[in-house]
Amino acid sequence: MPHQCVRCNTFYDDKAGEVMQGCKCGGKLFFYIKKEKLEKIKAMTASLTASEKQQIEKDVLDIMGEEEYSEEPVVLDLETVRVMEPGKYELDLVQLFKNEPLIYKVDEGKYLIDLIRSFGQRKE
Amino acid sequence: MMFHTVNNFINRFFGALFRKKRHIKLGLYGPPNAGKTTLANHICMDWLGEEMGKVSHIPHETREIHVKEQINIKSGGKELSFNLVDTPGIATKIDYEDFVRAGLSAKEAKKRAKEATKGVIDAIKWLDDMDAVIVVLDSTKDPYSQVNLTIIGNLEARKIPVLIVANKVDLKRASIKKIQAAFPQYHLIGISAKEGTNMEKFYESLFKVAK
Numbered sequence: 451m452p453h454q455c456v457r458c459n460t461f462y463d464d465k466a467g468e469v470m471q472g473c474k475c476g477g478k479l480f481f482y483i484k485k486e487k488l489e490k491i492k493a494m495t496a497s498l499t500a501s502e503k504q505q506i507e508k509d510v511l512d513i514m515g516e517e518e519y520s521e522e523p524v525v526l527d528l529e530t531v532r533v534m535e536p537g538k539y540e541l542d543l544v545q546l547f548k549n550e551p552l553i554y555k556v557d558e559g560k561y562l563i564d565l566i567r568s569f570g571q572r573k574e
Numbered sequence: 575m576m577f578h579t580v581n582n583f584i585n586r587f588f589g590a591l592f593r594k595k596r597h598i599k600l601g602l603y604g605p606p607n608a609g610k611t612t613l614a615n616h617i618c619m620d621w622l623g624e625e626m627g628k629v630s631h632i633p634h635e636t637r638e639i640h641v642k643e644q645i646n647i648k649s650g651g652k653e654l655s656f657n658l659v660d661t662p663g664i665a666t667k668i669d670y671e672d673f674v675r676a677g678l679s680a681k682e683a684k685k686r687a688k689e690a691t692k693g694v695i696d697a698i699k700w701l702d703d704m705d706a707v708i709v710v711l712d713s714t715k716d717p718y719s720q721v722n723l724t725i726i727g728n729l730e731a732r733k734i735p736v737l738i739v740a741n742k743v744d745l746k747r748a749s750i751k752k753i754q755a756a757f758p759q760y761h762l763i764g765i766s767a768k769e770g771t772n773m774e775k776f777y778e779s780l781f782k783v784a785k
Contacts, residue, residue, distance in 0.1 A: 505684075513692045531691065537670030537684035539691040543724045546698045 452488050453480040453525060456507045459495045461488070469523060478523040479507060498535060505536040597644060599703055600656040600784055603729075604710035605721045606633035606663025606690075609741040613710055613767035614642070614660040620773070621645050626660055632676040634690035636662050639700055649777040654784060661700060662693025664721050701728065706735040706784040713740035713764060714747040717756035726757060737783040740764040744771055 453462045453469045457477030462468050472478040483491050498506070510526065510533060532540040602610040614626040627640050640660040647654050668690045673683035701707075707729055711717060729736050737760075740753045744766035754762050763779045765772040 509684075509688045512688060513695070515692075531695070537680075537687040539668045539687060541666050541668070541691065541694055543664065543666055543698075543721065546695065547701075547724060547728045549699075549702070 452483050452485065454483055454491065454495070455480055456510055456526075457503060459498065459503055461492070469525070472523050477507070479510060480523060480525045482525045494534065502536055506533050509533065509536060598656045598705035598784060599659055600780075601659045601661060601700065601704040601707045602710055603661055603697065603701070603707050603725055604663065605712070605719065606665055607631075608663065608710045608712045609767045610663065610710045611636050611640075611660055613708070613739065613741065613765070614640070614658060616767050616770060616773065617645065617647075617658060618642055621647050626658070632673060632678065632686075634663055634665075634668065634673075634686060634693070636660060637686070637689040637693040638662065639693075639696055647777055647780070649774070649781055652781055654781055656705075656784065659700065659704065661697035662690060664694050664697055664725060665690070666720055668694075701734075702732065704734055706737070708737045708739055708780075710739045710741050710767075711753055713742050713750055713753055714745050717753045722756075726760070735783045736760055737779055738762045739767075739776065741767055744769045 452464065453466070454460070455462070455468075455473040455475060455477045456479040458473060458475040460468075460473060460475070461483075462473075462480075468474060469480055473480075481491075513531070514524075514526070530542045530545040532542075534540060602614055604610050611627045611629045615629065618624055618626045622642070622645060626642050627636055629635060639662070642658045642660075645656055645658050647656075668687045670680065670683035670687040673686050674680055678686065709722075709725060709729070711722060726736065726738075738753065738757055740748070740750045740762060742748055743750060743764040748764075750762070750764040761779055761783055763772065763776050765776050
């Protein structure tokens with residue numbers, strides 16, 4: 451499945467080294483995109499300005515509850531929460547209610563599902 | 575004899591401890607601007623004498639989970655104790671331009687949109703913690719929305735008891751019948767949280783659902 455760097459919007463294949471180690475722009479946050487949605491996403495993000503991309507990256511980190519950039523690359527499920535442009539969001543409620551984690555961490559070349567962050571964070 | 579007395583004391587002490595009411599978690603869920611916080615405020619004013627949160631005509635005023643602990647309500651000689659959980663409105667699309675049209679600056683509107691998105695994710699994460707849920711719907715709006723159907727369908731799948739509140743019955747366009755027709759198998763009560771209409775019946779219904 452393709453991935454898109456949240457910072458510079460470059461697309462990468464699933465097995466690309468950049469997804470494992472970080473994008474060439476320095477970004478370590480990626481959107482995970484289904485192949486069938488790739489063209490639509492490319493068209494959607496083509497018109498974003500550099501400052502809009504920067505804002506989206508900041509907003510996504512806020513939504514994730516991350517204060518600082520993680521050391522390891524982080525892949526987000528774009529199918530569930532889609533940022534169209536700063537301030538415009540689309541949420542897939544069916545997926546969200548499935549309680550599937552929104553965030554996938556890349557660690558030593560493997561995807562690890564970050565269950566603690568996705569499920570445990572806000573429990574009393 | 576001494577042993578018997580001590581044993582009686584232990585039984586009474588621990589019996590009293592375990593007879594203490596368990597505080598069930600009662601969640602308020604629904605689409606934005608249905609009146610969840612207005613209802614939460616009404617419940618809190620009635621039983622605690624203080625409000626719970628701020629309300630606004632601009633959608634997504636509540637963007638964080640709010641919990642009011644230990645509310646004891648009494649109705650028909652019965653008593654119910656619960657923690658009330660007010661949640662952000664659940665939406666499929668959040669667009670800052672809607673908030674700009676409502677009078678916010680672009681900067682404020684974008685911040686509100688981001689926080690509202692996080693709020694939706696948090697509200698859904700909290701759902702599994704709920705013992706019972708009040709789904710607050712705006713009775714002037716079409717009940718067959720994706721948000722309403724998804725919330726109620728998921729509560730049913732999780733076997734969480736549901737009370738549907740058809741709010742804003744004081745408005746002319748309100749139709750409780752439409753909501754009842756959309757969700758015929760549920761307890762439903764028409765109220766106006768703002769005007770306090772039918773609150774007594776609402777509390778009676780709450781006892782039936784949150785047992």
